Amino acid sequence: MGNHAVSWGVLRSRAQVIAAYPITPQTQIVEELSEMCADGDLDATFIKVESEHSAMACCIGAAQAGARTFTATSAQGLALMHELLHWASGARLPIVMTDVNRAMAPGWSIWADQLDSLAQRDTGWMQMYCESNQEVFDLTVCSYKIAEQLDLPIMVVYDAFLLSHTSEVVDITDQGPIDDFLPPRQAELKLDPGKPYAFGSLVMPEYYYEMRYKLQEAMERAGGVIDSVLEEWAERFGRKYGQVEGYKLDDADIVLVTSGTTTSTTKYMVNQYRERGEKVGILKMRTLRPFPVERVRKELAGRKRVLVIDKNMSPGLGGVWAQELRAATAHIPDVPPIQCYIAGLGGRDIRPETVRDVIEHGKTQESLEKEYHWIQLKN
Amino acid sequence: MSEKEKLKNMDPNRNAHEKLSFSGISDLPDIVISTGHMTWNETGTWRYMKPRYRNLVSPCVVGCPNGQDVEAWIRLISEGRYDEALEKNMEESPIPGVCGRACFHPCEKSCNRAQFDRSVSINNLERFLSDHGTRKVPKVAAATAKSVAVVGSGPAGLACAYHLRRMGHAVTIYEAAKEPGGVLRYGIPDYRLPRDMLAEEIDVLKKMGVEIQCGVRVGTDVTWKDMERFDRVFLGTGVHVSRALGISGEDAQGVMSGLNLLKKVASGEDVELGERVLVIGGGNTAIDAARTAMRLDAKVTILYRRSREEMPAHDDEVTAAEAEGVVFQMLAAPSKVVTENNRVRALECVKVKLGQPDESGRRRPIVIEGSNFTVPCDTVVTAVGELADFSFLPDGLKVENGAIVVDDSLKTSNERYFAGGDVVEQPHTIVNALAAGKRAAIGIDCSLRGGSFEEALANITLATGPALSMRQYLAYREHKKIEEKVPVVNEICEYETLNMDYFEQSERVRKAVVGLTERMQTMPASAPNRFKEVELGLTEEQAAKAADRCFHCGRCIECDNCYIFCPDASVMPKTDEFGYAIDDYHCKGCGVCVHECPRNAMEMVRE
Ligand SMILES: Cc1cc2nc3c(=O)[nH]c(=O)nc-3n(C[C@H](O)[C@H](O)[C@H](O)COP(=O)(O)OP(=O)(O)OC[C@H]3O[C@@H](n4cnc5c(N)ncnc54)[C@H](O)[C@@H]3O)c2cc1C
Numbered sequence: 001m002g003n004h005a006v007s008w009g010v011l012r013s014r015a016q017v018i019a020a021y022p023i024t025p026q027t028q029i030v031e032e033l034s035e036m037c038a039d040g041d042l043d044a045t046f047i048k049v050e051s052e053h054s055a056m057a058c059c060i061g062a063a064q065a066g067a068r069t070f071t072a073t074s075a076q077g078l079a080l081m082h083e084l085l086h087w088a089s090g091a092r093l094p095i096v097m098t099d100v101n102r103a104m105a106p107g108w109s110i111w112a113d114q115l116d117s118l119a120q121r122d123t124g125w126m127q128m129y130c131e132s133n134q135e136v137f138d139l140t141v142c143s144y145k146i147a148e149q150l151d152l153p154i155m156v157v158y159d160a161f162l163l164s165h166t167s168e169v170v171d172i173t174d175q176g177p178i179d180d181f182l183p184p185r186q187a188e189l190k191l192d193p194g195k196p197y198a199f200g201s202l203v204m205p206e207y208y209y210e211m212r213y214k215l216q217e218a219m220e221r222a223g224g225v226i227d228s229v230l231e232e233w234a235e236r237f238g239r240k241y242g243q244v245e246g247y248k249l250d251d252a253d254i255v256l257v258t259s260g261t262t263t264s265t266t267k268y269m270v271n272q273y274r275e276r277g278e279k280v281g282i283l284k285m286r287t288l289r290p291f292p293v294e295r296v297r298k299e300l301a302g303r304k305r306v307l308v309i310d311k312n313m314s315p316g317l318g319g320v321w322a323q324e325l326r327a328a329t330a331h332i333p334d335v336p337p338i339q340c341y342i343a344g345l346g347g348r349d350i351r352p353e354t355v356r357d358v359i360e361h362g363k364t365q366e367s368l369e370k371e372y373h374w375i376q377l378k379n
Numbered sequence: 380m381s382e383k384e385k386l387k388n389m390d391p392n393r394n395a396h397e398k399l400s401f402s403g404i405s406d407l408p409d410i411v412i413s414t415g416h417m418t419w420n421e422t423g424t425w426r427y428m429k430p431r432y433r434n435l436v437s438p439c440v441v442g443c444p445n446g447q448d449v450e451a452w453i454r455l456i457s458e459g460r461y462d463e464a465l466e467k468n469m470e471e472s473p474i475p476g477v478c479g480r481a482c483f484h485p486c487e488k489s490c491n492r493a494q495f496d497r498s499v500s501i502n503n504l505e506r507f508l509s510d511h512g513t514r515k516v517p518k519v520a521a522a523t524a525k526s527v528a529v530v531g532s533g534p535a536g537l538a539c540a541y542h543l544r545r546m547g548h549a550v551t552i553y554e555a556a557k558e559p560g561g562v563l564r565y566g567i568p569d570y571r572l573p574r575d576m577l578a579e580e581i582d583v584l585k586k587m588g589v590e591i592q593c594g595v596r597v598g599t600d601v602t603w604k605d606m607e608r609f610d611r612v613f614l615g616t617g618v619h620v621s622r623a624l625g626i627s628g629e630d631a632q633g634v635m636s637g638l639n640l641l642k643k644v645a646s647g648e649d650v651e652l653g654e655r656v657l658v659i660g661g662g663n664t665a666i667d668a669a670r671t672a673m674r675l676d677a678k679v680t681i682l683y684r685r686s687r688e689e690m691p692a693h694d695d696e697v698t699a700a701e702a703e704g705v706v707f708q709m710l711a712a713p714s715k716v717v718t719e720n721n722r723v724r725a726l727e728c729v730k731v732k733l734g735q736p737d738e739s740g741r742r743r744p745i746v747i748e749g750s751n752f753t754v755p756c757d758t759v760v761t762a763v764g765e766l767a768d769f770s771f772l773p774d775g776l777k778v779e780n781g782a783i784v785v786d787d788s789l790k791t792s793n794e795r796y797f798a799g800g801d802v803v804e805q806p807h808t809i810v811n812a813l814a815a816g817k818r819a820a821i822g823i824d825c826s827l828r829g830g831s832f833e834e835a836l837a838n839i840t841l842a843t844g845p846a847l848s849m850r851q852y853l854a855y856r857e858h859k860k861i862e863e864k865v866p867v868v869n870e871i872c873e874y875e876t877l878n879m880d881y882f883e884q885s886e887r888v889r890k891a892v893v894g895l896t897e898r899m900q901t902m903p904a905s906a907p908n909r910f911k912e913v914e915l916g917l918t919e920e921q922a923a924k925a926a927d928r929c930f931h932c933g934r935c936i937e938c939d940n941c942y943i944f945c946p947d948a949s950v951m952p953k954t955d956e957f958g959y960a961i962d963d964y965h966c967k968g969c970g971v972c973v974h975e976c977p978r979n980a981m982e983m984v985r986e
Contacts (some may be wrong), residue, residue: 090411091410091411092409092410151409151410189408189410189412195416196416196417196418197412197413197415197416197417198412198413198417198420199410199411199412199413200410200411201411201413203411207401207407210401210403210404210407211407211411213404214404214407214409217404218409
């Protein structure tokens with residue numbers, strides 16, 4: 001299951017402090033980790049806490065003291081962490097967190113949709129979305145390397161149940177090679193009773209501005225770091241990933257933009273269209289932050305249609321991925337209007353027919369008539 | 380060197396008050412960090428309330444009429460320190476082995492754990508410490524040149540003699556019976572309270588120098604005038620006259636009192652009961668007599684005029700009797716003993732129903748007219764209550780409602796005489812007798828020394844009382860202050876004040892009993908060990924488990940929670956003594972330690 005893939009990824013990464021509060025559909029991740037700790041397979045301190053807020057607080061404290069840390073959550077749990085997400089990035093702590101995408105309540109839902117993580121867009125965390133359980137394992141390990149090179153926290157995100165509770169064959173890379181890939185964390189400045197510095201204290205307007213500059217500057221470097229870490233991973237283990245990935249994209253007239261497991265269903269439909277000779281392809285988004293601006297500009301230019309399937313809804317404007325793509329490509333000549341399709345909220349299945357409807361509808365849309373479209377809405 | 384480099388290599392002793400100035404982003408560190416050490420920032424100055432350790436009184440301690448420091452000896456048991464546990468117990472009582480077997484353990488009713496799942500098995504643990512600890516003869520203070528006579532060697536007399544002797548007074552016990560112990564020796568049967576165990580406990584008193592004269596009835600064998608050579612006299616003579624049934628035929632052969640039956644068996648005399656025995660009554664005497672008769676090969680029925688709920692006998696005893704095959708005939712009262720040649724043939728009874736509660740709070744039995752029935756039997760055993768016989772008392776001692784009148788210090792109307800136990804108005808139980816013996820010892824000591832009993836009480840009453848602490852009295856009378864490991868506030872630790880997040884429900888530990896088959900096999904008179912003890916003690920493992928269930932209400936046990944939770948590393952275990960030290964310079968007074976203390980052994984105080 002996707003959840004087990006995370007636990008193994010964290011085990012292989014030799015996390016030292018794990019703090020978490022149970023929430024479906026994440027719970028299995030930390031359950032398994034607590035067993036790994038109890039059995040002595042993982043030499044980590046497992047801290048049971050009374051809320052997600054505390055879980056993040058523990059990770060912050062431990063990371064500040066130089067430890068490699070991990071936590072996992074979903075939906076309301078992630079929302080409860082919000083305040084501390086800002087703290088983690090502002091304090092430049094390379095915390096790795098899994099967010100299993102789950103719809104926000106109410107209505108109470110435990111099923112997949114992306115609003116929980118997308119709503120944390122501005123917290124200074126990097127975010128990577130996964131399509132398969134192998135990606136979940138691989139990106140968990142890579143995340144530590146990425147985060148620690150940048151001193152920035154990172155979220156590994158994937159869909160509730162579609163991955164979290166679905167079994168797939170996952171290649172769990174051996175410990176030795178992973179140790180070579182991911183050396184222990186070396187924190188330059190850390191909590192140390194011998195050197196009693198204070199962290200995160202008051203910064204006057206005199207320097208706050210510059211501190212934020214430095215945070216953004218790290219984000220600007222992040223794209224390069226992600227690329228190089230993923231490349232190194234591919235070289236060592238043969239599994240290649242990118243910040244964006246294309247599927248039958250090169251000659252595609254109609255580009256579907258997807259993220260997470262929606263991509264797989266879309267691939268199936270794309271194959272059917274290709275058989276009929278229609279030039280349909282996919283741009284799969286992996287990173288929300290840093291947002292791969294140059295990449296998407298390049299990939300979307302010269303297409304006939306760009307159809308974004310957004311498994312989320314930002315009330316008042318529409319799908320978040322579409323907004324981000326529009327912002328990134330605004331005034332770029334040759335990029336067609338970016339059509340936004342809201343689909344799959346609260347765990348509603350995105351079926352091949354859903355994708356087909358998106359494509360067929362998209363074909364008819366020359367210009368941007370609507371900010372977003374509902375698809376297969378029950379009228 | 381850039382300012383950033385300087386920061387990295389900075390001398391940790393640099394005071395962060397000194398300002399660094401950065402030229403710009405290349406110079407700034409990536410993270411917000413102070414520009415020097417922060418030890419000048421003594422966060423203790425932020426505090427307006429301060430945590431402190433203080434112990435409270437665990438409810439079991441006051442739940443015990445005798446003020447046993449139950450929590451303290453349970454803790455010693457869980458640490459495997461059985462000798463010290465026994466010693467601790469014997470600070471308040473000479474007979475832990477007796478109490479661990481026969482005490483009705485009101486402590487368990489007050490146990491906070493009873494509100495959570497089920498109370499701690501305190502009674503079993505008391506027996507455990509008496510079985511597994513080595514008995515030490517308590518210290519006797521320097522002789523005081525005062526002497527006290529104790530009349531009666533039941534639990535009241537034993538306790539009084541024991542404590543007075545510890546204070547250095549010369550004590551002589553006068554006991555009418557052949558052997559000391561009172562009801563413990565001649566009432567409660569061997570299968571509940573083995574005699575050698577009792578003898579062992581009484582032996583401690585002898586070793587302390589208490590003189591015990593048995594076979595001497597005061598008022599008869601020695602006169603009250605003889606008693607004048609003592610400075611004080613304690614009367615612990617108990618109640619020994621069986622209440623009559625008040626029905627015809629009661630004097631026939633084959634009618635005997637339960638007390639008499641028990642006494643005969645306990646004295647090793649032969650008793651002929653015949654085949655069918657009817658025991659009348661619902662108290663402890665009735666149950667003990669019935670179970671004893673079972674062991675003498677009889678078929679036994681208990682006749683009681685109310686229902687099981689109203690039976691004054693302890694529930695465990697009733698259950699054991701039922702298991703052993705005693706038949707209960709509830710809601711029936713005797714009306715006539717049917718005799719033939721002045722020998723019992725049968726008992727005529729009437730059926731009874733229950734009406735409104737009477738002054739005892741139990742529902743009053745009302746005879747159902749015309750419901751007479753007859754039960755054939757060979758022996759009728761009467762056990763409908765005991766009365767005191769006061770004919771032997773010295774003249775002028777005030778008696779009311781069948782009890783000697785006493786004041787708070789258990790002094791009688793004659794200031795040289797004190798009285799306690801069943802002979803005064805109090806619950807007729809061992810533990811209450813023990814408590815009375817202790818209270819009288821304190822009363823006597825105060826009066827001998829011309830001290831104020833009231834003042835003593837104010838110093839030694841445990842929380843709301845009335846239980847008294849002999850440990851505290853012994854220090855008080857020598858004007859000493861007990862140096863407690865943790866300061867004590869003399870209040871009960873209530874259940875609501877515990878932090879239940881730290882306790883898990885667990886099964887109450889039960890002691891084993893000799894199986895019924897084995898018990899019954901030993902019963903025919905021919906069987907060698909027919910009065911073998913029924914209840915077995917706890918194994919070490921069971922005792923550890925039972926002790927582990929104790930919440931240690933209001934008492935610090937160094938569980939480390941405060942230490943673990945303090946976010947400022949301001950709670951530190953003391954290295955050379957018990958407990959923790961709070962770093963006043965850095966404790967912000969957040970109160971997490973107090974909140975997370977599982978047992979309310981800490982509090983916040985205003986500074
Ligand atoms: C059969 C029975 C079973 C019981 N079971 C329990 C039980 O399981 N648990 C419990 O808590 N309580 C029990 N009780 C009650 C408990 O035993 C008594 O409350 C307790 O023994 C009273 O102690 P005491 O010291 O006041 O008197 P007693 O134990 O009655 O001792 C008084 C002593 O004084 C002696 N004496 C009397 N007059 C004189 C005199 N003039 N000169 C010298 N000596 C004299 C008597 O011989 C006797 O030995 C039971 C009582 C009975 C009768």
